[in-house]
Amino acid sequence: SYELIQPPSVSVSPGQTASITCSGDKLGDKYACWYKQKPGQSPVLVIYQDNQRPSGIPERFSGSNSGNTATLTISGTQAMDEADYYCQAWDGTTVVFGGGTKLTVL
């Protein structure tokens, strides 16, 4: 079955750039999206179709997808960005989620 691999944790200082990766076989041939989830809350879509931002998502969130890796980039990271982030793709038959990355802003 198809798998998406994310680092369990990423740390970033306030104001710096955070990058969270998501790896899967030929992931660049599929669309990737990203969700942000704060404790006790539902996930929120922050990037879809590799690099599109839904309305209401700050411009500091961006995405890319090429080869075997999709990347979520948060520029000028703020304390409010601290959360779990999940990548997701559709492998043609099944929706697959990455295991999630805990972003710590310190």
Place this chain on the structure above:
Amino acid sequence: QLQLQESGPGLVKASETLSLTCTVSGGSISSNSYYWGWIRQPPGKGLEWIGRIYYSGSTYYNPSLKSRVTMSVDTSKNQFSLKLSPVTAAHTAVYYCVRGQGNYFDNWGQGTLVTVSS
């Protein structure tokens, strides 16, 4: 503004049936542009897709759960439902109903915790 709200028992006995309903408000479930689905998250763990359903009633299920899952839609009530049977302790999770379009989910319910007891 679209809202999705899960409802159903918070406690289910092992080997019985988990039944949840999602009520959609602020928009029609009968749209060719969207589909509807369920995603679950065991406590402290990641997200798992359960399946999706179109307003026509067409369904697609996660192959790992296919033998246990049934989804249905009631357009007259703007609702869709999930049945999972038989359940085990491994099915204890927060269950989210979602709206999907394309390859992603753009609206999520608040989630409901279902605990499977032995």
